[in-house]
Amino acid sequence: MADGKRNSHILNIKFTKLFINGDFVDSISGKTFETIDPSTEEVIAKIAEGDKEDVDLAVKAARQAFDHGSWPRIPGCERGKIMNKFADLIDENLEELAALESIDAGKVFSFEINVDIPAISKDIRYFAGAADKIHGKTLKLSSEFQGYTLSEPVGVVGLITPWNFPSAMFVLKCAPALAAGCTMIVKPAEQAPLSALYLAHLAKQAGIPDGVLNVVTGFGHTAGSAIASHMDIDCVSLTGSTKVGRLVMQAASTSNLKTVSLELGGKSPLLIFDDADVDQAADLALLGSLANKGEICVCTSRVFVQEGIYDKLVEKLVDKAKTWIVGDPFDPSTRQGPQVDKKQYEQVLSYIDQGKKEGASLLFGGKPCGGKGYYIEPTIFENVTDDMVIAKEEIFGPVMCLMKFKTIEEAIGRANATAYGLAAGIVTNDLNIANKVSRSIRAGMIWINCYHYFDPGCPFGGYKMSGFGKDHGMESIEMYLRTKSVVTPIYNSPWL
């Protein structure tokens, strides 16, 4: 049945072209690239390959839609209504979207259909409700002037999204930008472009005017770079690696100084304290490290365990890891699908080799699995030291590094000894530990006795080299707004 579902969807890829100004069009060069099913290594579809000229066209459409179109000019409640319709259409097409994610990115179908895709319509509804709640301030000025601020949409925005949560990241960027009244060009990752095109089609059906939401599929160094360095894009937002983040920021600064928002890599610590519930701690460590095959920027790639609970925890971890079934994303019992592509697969395996060479002990897994497709066993290393490469670099695969610690202060110091600061987890029942560690960790998201909890109302974004700017929450709309202060003298005011 799983195969049947897979096949029925593979035969039915509806959208493979660039989406510019409300139409699906070939790239100007006529070039295409292949998108591969990581479960089978087979080609799913050929996708139009956008480049600089296509980005130019998309920007032109977005500019026209911003400068002369209705989107920034209709009331927020009207934008909200259209966005709610968009969310309803996503709900109606839940299964198809979920299948696209599973085929294109190797994501577990049951997770997509039950969690990931419902979360995107929820996100859109959140921002639909926010569209008429963008307030400026009236100002208290220090002499006889009155002033107020206007929160104006920034203009044309470029949104570059990653392949690990293609739909979720698409919505995470687009929804606040749409609510703000911006127009946009989205470049989805070349590894998983299908759902973005499908969503663009639904957006049009919902009534988002032509030119407001454009999707240019293609590669980072061509299409992505054209967005980051475009002279007529007012803001660029990227979710991706720290390396690419640096390039985007450079391109922004050497072009038109567009504002930049970056959500980048991480090496997020999970700190498990002696008083923690072992079962819960083991579940959270596995969820944190293995969910979405470890392809999550916030994954708990460093698991610090206090020495008193260490042995019990290791035992639990191994027991539970055995139940973590790797296999076809469409199989309902599967918890982990294949890595997204060959390159990632090989990189993860090379990190595993590196770990072994550096002297970490392989406690579980460590090998590829399945004859075909990019499957890797859930892998747990122990005796990892802070200076090892696997403890420092982002592996982006199902690899957990266990490290032992003695005191809170030590744990905090080691957890913070990283270039990243995206997220952290704390497992403890002790209120003082929870509060102390929460304030001490230099990271943008702290989960206490939970992990991977995202919510449209909860701002998310990094400290340090994990980036800046926030996705989610009312803060994320700020990114797509500019504040204009309006000041005028007043006479004979009865109060100041």
Next chain:
Amino acid sequence: MAARRLSGVISRSLSLRPLSSSSIVSRGNRTKLGSEVQRFSTSAALEEPIIPSVRISETQLLINGKFVDSASGKTFPALDPRTGEVIANVAEGDAEDINRAVSAARKAFDEGPWPRMTAYERSRILLRFADLVDKHNDDLAALETWDNGKPYEQSAETEVPMFARLFRYYAGWADKIHGLTVPADGPYHVQTLHEPIGVVGQIIPWNFPLLMFAWKVGPALATGNTIVLKSAEQTPLTALYAAKLLHEAGLPPGVLNVVSGYGPTAGAALASHMDVDKVAFTGSTDTGKIVQELAAKSNLKPVTLELGGKSPFIVCEDADVDKAVELAHFALFFNQGQCCCAGSRTFVHERVYDEFLEKAKARAQKRTVGDPFQKGIEQGPQIDSEQYEKILRYIKSGVESEATLECGGDKVGSKGYYIQPTVFSNVKDDMLIAQEEIFGPVQTILKFNEVSDVIKRANATRYGLAAGVFTQNIDTANTLTRALRAGTIWVNCFDVFDAAIPFGGYKMSGIGREKGVYSLSNYLQVKAVVTALKNPAWL
């Protein structure tokens, strides 16, 4: 947009006048809406009223998700203001019914799913409700007009869509009610939790039955409260219909209870109930005082009041006179003059006074009065005989105090509560018609010469609900905007009522703000949570 009385002493006896038919009007031989279009001028005789194409199905109290009779078994008549005839007999709630409703609301709050479900789920229910309202737009509008007498086009094209709009607005707030984390002077972690206040009592007026329902129920539901709503005895029908739709949309039983009935009985029971955590009232200033007193004497429940007004509409010498005339006309005559924020003192600068007066009079004479179900009708009947008689008394007082009656001044037809659009000029500040709220189609025009003078005169009232300012000069606009003691200032516009714009009064026009982000605080408790910190990394 407030209205009158929680139901004064008089209204009750007046409402119980002899009835000409017993119950629901037969649906036979009804004229289809909008057909046989005729325009009525103010002098035209009113013909047989058009029979609306809506069936009245809900007339009982809504308690704990079920429509039930009142404990006493009593009913009261809902009257058609076009004729004074009965359109339905509605269950009459009293203290005992309020007790039942409060106990259902308490249970729904303490044990039910509503405050415990996610804000997202609450918002989905409110959004589904808004969709249902869209679907039943015309039925709701017909019921509103039948019960209230306001033009059907106004109900169908503006008010019911605005009703849905308000619920979508509040749906969007449900998941955005954020508290703060608060800086502390020492090693403490401080956060504020915004919690629903509990069981909320809401008393709404008859002038905008549906919109007032939305202003009250929308924010209370978005914030997770449970409600006992008392509708105005003049207009009980649409609240019941809307509440039924809310339940269809998934509202759990007990979350919204609707008790129809009178002010001195049901309203007073709600305001003085020991287990109601909050009361919100829209109505007259006199009744507002009683509500606040009852709250003080019972359990000190916090009170939101949206009361009367005598709002100035100021036309400066540099104003666009044609636009000012039209909007001044609208500001006063809209909704048969039954708006709490009606621009009921029209101050006109002496340089433009004569031109303004001539045009204002001409505009009033052109106003079409007639069966509100007729297309193109601008003005229907007043709500009931009590209001009707009161307005006619004010007109008489205006004449006696030697204001100049420019036009109107009398009733229209022999049936129903129709009054001619009436304009007084040469009105002086000390005349009764310049001081008291008339709540009818009576425009009073006053002359002024200095901005500083009109500020004083405009503020010389116990009310402070709204004001209109007409000028092209930025400094005059800014000066007036800040100097007028009123909760809403409309500059070169009037009666703009977006969901996000807060509305409420200064002085004796009330306490608190409705709509906008400000409305949420009426229905939230703020809890500060302070936790001692051990060696925090920063403070």
